[in-house]
Amino acid sequence: MxxxxxxxxxxxxxxxxIVSTYFIYSTIYQIFIKKxxxxxxxxxxxxxxxxFWEIVKSGIYAASKEFDVKVxxxxxxxxxxxxxxxQLLEEAINKKPDAIVLAACDYYKLxxxxxxxxxxxTKLVTIDSGIDSDIPVSFIxxxxxxxxxLAADKLAELINKNGKIGMIIHDKTSQTGIERRDGFLKQIxxxxxxxxxxxxYGAGDPEKSARLIKEMFDANPDIKGIFxxxxxxxxxxxxxxxxxxxxxxxxxxxxxxxxxxxxxxxxGIIKATIVQKPFNMGYLGIKIAVDSIKGQNVEKKIDTGSxxxxxxxxxxxENQKLLFPFVDYNY
Amino acid sequence: MKKEKFFDFKKFQFTSIQxxxxxxxxxxxxxxxxxxxxxxxxxxxxxxxxxxQEYINKLIDQVNNNIDAYISNMENVSSMLLYNNDIQNYxxxxxxxxxxxxxxxxxxxxxxxxxxxREDIIxxxxxxxxxxxxxxxxxxxxxxxxxxxxxxxxxxxxxxxxEASLSSSHVQNIIKDKYRWVVSLSxxxxxxxxxxxxxILLVDLNFNIINNMCKNIxxxxxxYIFIINKEGDFVFHPQQQLIYSNLKKEMxxxxxxxxxxxxxxxxxxxxxxxxxxxxxxxxxxxxxxTYVDELVGNKKAIQIYFTLLGIGCLxxxxxxxxxxxxxxxxxxKYLSYSMKRVENGNFDTEVKINSADEIGELxxxxxxxxxKINRLMRQNMQDQEQKRKSELKALQAxxxxxxxxxxxxxxxxxxxxxxHEEVVEMTSALANLxxxxxxxxxxxxxxxxxxxxxxxxxxxxxxxxKDKLDFKIDVNEKIMDYKILKILLQPLVENSIYHGxxxxxxxxxxxxxxxxxxxxxxxxxxxxxxxxxxxxxKNIFKKSKTSIEKSGVGxxxxxxxxxxxxxxxxxxxxxxxxxxxxxxxxxxxxxxxEQV
Numbered sequence: 001m002x003x004x005x006x007x008x009x010x011x012x013x014x015x016x017x018i019v020s021t022y023f024i025y026s027t028i029y030q031i032f033i034k035k036x037x038x039x040x041x042x043x044x045x046x047x048x049x050x051x052f053w054e055i056v057k058s059g060i061y062a063a064s065k066e067f068d069v070k071v072x073x074x075x076x077x078x079x080x081x082x083x084x085x086x087q088l089l090e091e092a093i094n095k096k097p098d099a100i101v102l103a104a105c106d107y108y109k110l111x112x113x114x115x116x117x118x119x120x121x122t123k124l125v126t127i128d129s130g131i132d133s134d135i136p137v138s139f140i141x142x143x144x145x146x147x148x149x150l151a152a153d154k155l156a157e158l159i160n161k162n163g164k165i166g167m168i169i170h171d172k173t174s175q176t177g178i179e180r181r182d183g184f185l186k187q188i189x190x191x192x193x194x195x196x197x198x199x200x201y202g203a204g205d206p207e208k209s210a211r212l213i214k215e216m217f218d219a220n221p222d223i224k225g226i227f228x229x230x231x232x233x234x235x236x237x238x239x240x241x242x243x244x245x246x247x248x249x250x251x252x253x254x255x256x257x258x259x260x261x262x263x264x265x266x267x268g269i270i271k272a273t274i275v276q277k278p279f280n281m282g283y284l285g286i287k288i289a290v291d292s293i294k295g296q297n298v299e300k301k302i303d304t305g306s307x308x309x310x311x312x313x314x315x316x317x318e319n320q321k322l323l324f325p326f327v328d329y330n331y
Numbered sequence: 332m333k334k335e336k337f338f339d340f341k342k343f344q345f346t347s348i349q350x351x352x353x354x355x356x357x358x359x360x361x362x363x364x365x366x367x368x369x370x371x372x373x374x375x376x377x378x379x380x381x382x383x384q385e386y387i388n389k390l391i392d393q394v395n396n397n398i399d400a401y402i403s404n405m406e407n408v409s410s411m412l413l414y415n416n417d418i419q420n421y422x423x424x425x426x427x428x429x430x431x432x433x434x435x436x437x438x439x440x441x442x443x444x445x446x447x448x449r450e451d452i453i454x455x456x457x458x459x460x461x462x463x464x465x466x467x468x469x470x471x472x473x474x475x476x477x478x479x480x481x482x483x484x485x486x487x488x489x490x491x492x493x494e495a496s497l498s499s500s501h502v503q504n505i506i507k508d509k510y511r512w513v514v515s516l517s518x519x520x521x522x523x524x525x526x527x528x529x530x531i532l533l534v535d536l537n538f539n540i541i542n543n544m545c546k547n548i549x550x551x552x553x554x555y556i557f558i559i560n561k562e563g564d565f566v567f568h569p570q571q572q573l574i575y576s577n578l579k580k581e582m583x584x585x586x587x588x589x590x591x592x593x594x595x596x597x598x599x600x601x602x603x604x605x606x607x608x609x610x611x612x613x614x615x616x617x618x619x620x621t622y623v624d625e626l627v628g629n630k631k632a633i634q635i636y637f638t639l640l641g642i643g644c645l646x647x648x649x650x651x652x653x654x655x656x657x658x659x660x661x662x663x664k665y666l667s668y669s670m671k672r673v674e675n676g677n678f679d680t681e682v683k684i685n686s687a688d689e690i691g692e693l694x695x696x697x698x699x700x701x702x703k704i705n706r707l708m709r710q711n712m713q714d715q716e717q718k719r720k721s722e723l724k725a726l727q728a729x730x731x732x733x734x735x736x737x738x739x740x741x742x743x744x745x746x747x748x749x750x751h752e753e754v755v756e757m758t759s760a761l762a763n764l765x766x767x768x769x770x771x772x773x774x775x776x777x778x779x780x781x782x783x784x785x786x787x788x789x790x791x792x793x794x795x796x797k798d799k800l801d802f803k804i805d806v807n808e809k810i811m812d813y814k815i816l817k818i819l820l821q822p823l824v825e826n827s828i829y830h831g832x833x834x835x836x837x838x839x840x841x842x843x844x845x846x847x848x849x850x851x852x853x854x855x856x857x858x859x860x861x862x863x864x865x866x867x868x869k870n871i872f873k874k875s876k877t878s879i880e881k882s883g884v885g886x887x888x889x890x891x892x893x894x895x896x897x898x899x900x901x902x903x904x905x906x907x908x909x910x911x912x913x914x915x916x917x918x919x920x921x922x923x924x925e926q927v
Contacts, residue, residue: 012354016361016645023638062570068552259510266476266504279572305576315502317564318575324502324510325572 040092041101043075055325059282067290089113099123099289104131123292127285137292140284142276143303148183151253154272155225158251162193163224166216168233170204180229209236231256238264257323272310280304349660356652364644368637391608391619399612405516405534422459422529442467453537459530472507488517488531499564500538512538554621561614662690678705721892725818741795760790779811785820806845814922822885823856823915831860852919859912868905
């Protein structure tokens with residue numbers, strides 16, 4: 001019998017086997033080997049207050065559904081619990097997820113934990129508050145310099161670009177405090193007729209802030225406007241203005257959208273507030289992490305934007321969603 | 332230059348039955364499987380898609396129905412209150428303070444009880460054009476910083492002149508310190524007895540109900556529901572903020588413009604399918620959004636199923652066809668192996684028959700054939716053996732010692748009697764006889780030599796039986812060159828002398844004749860001796876161990892030799908009559924050349 005007869009069968013059979021194996025491989029790869037993408041989000045605070053983080057979380061969940069990834073959200077109960085966050089971050093790193101989305105409680109203290117990540121495949125994305133490191137593939141946050149500038153323009157407009165204004169900032173150490181202050185001051189220089197008093201630092205505490213503003217009013221009765229750097233500062237300033245007899249003459253521009261602030265806006269005490277977009281922050285944190293896992297190039301810094309809310313626009317379709325993010329919250 | 336074929340098909344032709352069958356079977360099966368798999372895959376894919384679309388449509392219609400039910404309920408509440416006596420009276424101008432308070436308490440009770448029975452209704456408020464406001468709760472205070480008259484639900488109710496106005500979802504801020512997401516139904520109140528307008532009725536639906544309903548509906552992993560009103564504003568969207576930030580887009584314009592219940596967006600690669608259900612009551616559109624690639628996900632599951640199925644069938648097919656082809660080719664191979672053994676000389680080969688099919692039949696015929704060949708071979712060998720023996724016997728017969736002794740005796744006598752001439756004659760005859768009989772060892776000789784031989788023999792015998800024997804040879808000259816076996820005639824003549832003539836008194840004549848008779852040669856040895864009866868004739872050819880008569884043996888030997896060489900059509904026959912004589916007929920074939 002001739003040799004090449006069985007060898008032609010072998011060629012035929014092996015061709016079939018190769019083709020079918022390829023199909024099996026590709027389909028099985030698609031379904032089984034390409035396993036679920038896992039992301040751990042380490043947030044600043046898991047408590048119900050401030051609501052900011054609840055909204056970030058809902059953004060994270062929306063993205064996890066849309067991009068079909070599994071996201072575990074962890075974080076300390078209070079923003080102050082830095083050690084807890086370090087612990088949680090280390091646990092997250094040990095789980096070897098595809099990515100970690102981090103909102104850092106501290107600019108420096110998380111670095112040792114982060115360094116453990118540098119050799120691994122896990123991508124790191126920071127949101128809201130960054131860290132002093134090059135490891136994160138992207139930093140997604142409100143551009144607070146920009147937000148401060150926005151507030152400066154609005155306040156200038158409200159006082160017709162002329163007169164004295166006071167400044168109250170929560171602190172001079174946090175990234176938000178520094179950047180909002182500097183952003184504001186930088187922008188207000190464009191208005192030569194505006195004179196800035198302060199800033200004073202009220203630790204974000206309404207009572208302390210109210211006291212400081214009152215002192216400022218006593219010293220400068222001709223103050224026409226106040227810039228408050230966060231919600232506590234704004235509420236404190238609002239209280240102080242309410243207690244003066246000229247609440248319609250002092251223009252207050254605040255930050256964020258606490259329910260007490262919203263009432264003060266309705267009342268007309270706070271003329272404008274700068275709000276961030278925490279939902280977008282959470283959503284983009286996951287989206288960028290997913291893009292990075294897929295190997296796409298991501299922007300190193302992403303501004304989620306901020307918006308000026310006034311009494312006039314606070315109940316538009318769009319702004320209602322920003323100010324009253326949870327339909328199931330009854331204030 | 333001759334173009335070389337890219338794929339030489341001839342190389343792939345299968346010359347063995349096994350590979351041929353295996354290939355054909357595999358090819359057929361694979362072809363069939365592919366066709367079946369392809370069509371059933373398409374069918375199932377279609378079915379799955381239709382099913383899921385149908386399911387989504389039903390789901391969305393259900394959502395629509397539920398929302399309509401809530402809106403109907405608000406409408407019913409508003410209709411009920413529209414012509415309520417207390418309300419009518421309370422807002423009339425000519426009523427005293429005492430009655431007014433009574434009506435107010437009744438109204439608050441009514442509103443409160445309605446609210447309590449309906450979980451979906453979050454607040455009911457009446458705004459009188461006279462500036463009075465009644466809410467469903469006595470302790471509610473209105474928000475002093477909000478001008479309700481500027482709210483869109485208030486204005487729309489005024490415009491619609493008694494018809495119900497339905498708002499989109501919004502935050503209701505009328506009540507102090509309460510900011511709730513609602514859908515508002517507002518309606519202008521009129522007097523029953525006149526066209527006088529008395530105020531606005533506001534019924535707020537808790538938006539949580541719609542929100543939860545929509546969020547709890549799963550359209551695949553990534554799909555979702557959203558709702559827009561007639562104007563294209565979002566009533567509900569799970570990711571509304573992303574849309575405002577341009578991080579996400581919905582095809583609102585297309586949804587409003589299209590009449591279709593379903594359409595697919597063109598945003599490669601993340602195409603979405605919009606299933607639209609429009610409420611006839613509110614004009615809202617409920618849109619179920621699913622991702623095309625989620626259906627593809629289903630597709631992949633089906634694909635893998637079919638691929639595995641195909642592989643399974645393939646393996647089975649190949650094994651099966653190898654099995655089948657082996658079953659067919661194995662007995663053929665065995666048969667061919669057996670044939671080879673026969674070819675190599677092993678005639679005892681027998682093919683085992685395992686099947687009743689064509690191959691079995693072939694094997695059986697082969698076995699029969701081999702048996703026949705075997706038998707013929709043995710026969711042939713036996714015949715050869717026989718020939719040798721009979722030739723030996725013929726030679727023995729020729730050099731019969733008795734004859735030689737007697738002849739020599741006769742010569743001696745004749746020499747003593749000084750009959751020189753006769754001695755010479757007899758001796759030369761004897762010498763001729765032997766010379767002829769040696770004949771270089773050839774078995775086949777011309778008739779003339781045989782005739783000469785018998786002539787010499789008869790000369791000798793005649794000289795011995797002087798008064799008793801005479802002979803006559805009359806062989807046709809035409810047959811003299813034909814060939815015959817040697818030493819055919821001598822035994823017959825001897826037989827005639829010893830049995831026919833010796834016992835007869837007086838002169839006897841032996842005649843030898845030869846001629847062509849039809850297609851045979853007929854030699855006759857005729858004597859006029861005592862003759863034989865039928866019984867004796869029979870006995871001549873019978874092999875009897877008791878009989879030691881040499882002549883009998885000689886005749887039989889001649890007969891056997893003829894038959895061995897030329898077949899059963901030839902041989903010796905006897906005709907005889909008692910007292911008259913015997914004729915021996917020798918039938919032989921005509922042989923012109925020496926070919927045996």
